[in-house]
Amino acid sequence: MTYTFNETQMAELNRLVARYPEGKQKSALLPALHLAQDSFDGWLPTELMDYIASLLKIEPIEVYEVASFYSMFNLKPVGKFIFEVCQTGPCMISGSDDIIAYIQEKLAIKPGETTKDGVFTLKLVECLGACGYAPMMQVGKIFREHLTKEKVDSIITEYRATVTN
């Protein structure tokens, strides 16, 4: 598969590159990878990383080594929505274990897995800076905080509705 940014995506990339001095376009790599991941299927196949390398005029390996370092970049296919549930100390003492167990039960998947219909992926993550609003998870750009079992139910219903409609 080959990837190409459309006009809007290309304009965004150019805006990102323009923030850095002449010749320092590699600095735009992290934002460019976010853009790439958001623009296509939510993950970074090799061909997509190669495309980014060509746009930023750097070697493909420079992209791979970065993509594999940062936890927000997915190197494998993921569901349409990723439930990234925080499991670090402050969330744990506020009941994240129960929430994680409940989501596993509701979606019938384990951490790292995706539901058969490809809608949800469950990922356990480390502190997201929402410790005072625990337990919490990130779904896309949004933080879902003060989670309870009821809230998890309604969040699942909410996202499922966007797919079936």
Place this chain on the structure above:
Amino acid sequence: MGVKLLLDKANVPGIRTYEVYRREGGYRSVEKALKEMNPESIVEEVKKSGLRGRGGAGFPTGMKWSFIAKPEGVPRHLVCNADESEPGTFKDRYLMEFIPHLLLEGLIVSSFALGANDTYIYIRGEYAWITDILEEAINEAKANGWLGKNILGTGFECNIHVQRGAGAYICGEETALIESLEGKRGNPRIKPPFPAIQGLWQRPTVVNNVETLAAIVPIINMGGEEYAKIGVGRSTGTKLISACGNINKPGVYEIDMTISVEEFIYSDEYCGGIKGGKQLKACIPGGSSVPILPANLLLKTATGETRYMNYESLSDGGFATGSMLGSGGFIVLDEDQCIVKNTLTLARFYRHESCGQCSPCREGTGWMEKILHKIEHGQGTIADIDLLWDIQRKIEGNTICPLGDAAAWPVAAAIRHFRDEFEWHINNPVLSQTSNFGLQHYADPIHVPA
């Protein structure tokens, strides 16, 4: 009510917008700095203010600024550290989300003081919606002439750019942050050279925390000497504390550093006491990497003095009986919490976040997690406690960056103060799976205010 300098306007409706922020007196410090002061006099004011870095290490900001190299013809940069990933810490998020213009105002004045024209905010990737808020605020500031070329007709040019990280705690360490900003893996650099000499793109660079840079605004407005009158000793000004865990009112509070820890936990103005009327067991007062303290050593120092919420008092007694103010991430544990399990989640965090460059950190964090996992799951031996102690000691001070220390300290402090709880786990492998040690550490019940 204590003094508020940063969040005093946080509840004004619409303060996130330029219009309201300006109407409430925003951007006055830029006018004062650019028209009535020069870079040297600004650095002087910051020195007089006694402001210490709010990112965790508490290094005096004015002194840091005075170290920046000024070679002819080489651009300098200011980088704002908004990576905020230390567990327990969520204060910068609050400030950026609700009063983004306060940060921009501080950044413009600071950029002027350092002679930096292109300033970068490096924000953790997960704060995507805050990135949008900041971008919007930057556009507003630009449209109103506070950013761009020739600000206020003074010829000073300042551009602010926001760069998102992508999920890596280590990128909060300033040299890893710089690497990341250059589009690389977040591997901390060996120092020297320090960023003030060779930082971003090998140019002289100052990296400061969000809260530090926001504090520049009141310092310029009121003058360094007035700012220094707030607080106590070398803990001048106000500090944002993000409080979480088993308390009634988790959230972000601005305190002047004269209040006691007891008041902070139990007063309704702040945490509002322990949730469900339970007892306080322990607290990590300055972000997950600082030593955990049992309740008795938290509320009073080893010599029986009241402990206060400031740099000096929280570290009174050193690591033997004290802790640190750190990043202001205040994590409260009630009587039902298990110290072994809590320490395990933190050890897992540091193992996950180690960049892997130095073997003591890369290997040691993994070993500590495995051993704690064993103990937590009823498979530990008494010798494991000594092994843990030995490993943490061999990590501390033997690594390129302080993440190694940050991983070692929580384990060391947990064993130092709660060894009996580790032993209880090991000696009661079955019971410890279903019940917990509770407050057996305390011979006398902990004093709780009426």
